[in-house]
Amino acid sequence: MRGIVQGILLFLIPFALYFAWLFLMRRVGPDNGEGKPAIAWRDAPWLVLTVVGVIVLAVGLLWFAEQRSMQPGERYVPARLEDGRITDSGRGR
Structure with a gap:
């Protein structure tokens, strides 16, 4: 279960x-003179964020796996x- 939560959190970063x-x-940026924010969440680069x-x-799962792996010759x-x-x-030992 912990691995699933870690995976989801890593994906959502x-x-x-x-x-x-x-x-x-949106709080500090320009509003393009139209009274609405220049950037909308619908315009998010979904494909780039997903990739x-x-x-x-x-990378995170490989790092976690490497941290938990045993050393060569370790029993x-x-x-x-x-x-x-x-x-x-x-x-x-």
Whole structure:
């Protein structure tokens, strides 16, 4: 479940940054003399944001996987049940 949430959050980073920028531009930017903001959220570059989101997602997931991977020659020792509690055995020795 944590991996799914991380993936969704990584994918949404470009969208959040774009809409934060859009919000700031609408507050301080010019209105083109028409009384309406020069930039509208409907004009967002959806394809670019989606592609960048997928790239950020892929890089983030690769980074998370690399951080959790074991070193060459490291032995895997599974968690075990001790006194009715699951104890993490650590990362092998």
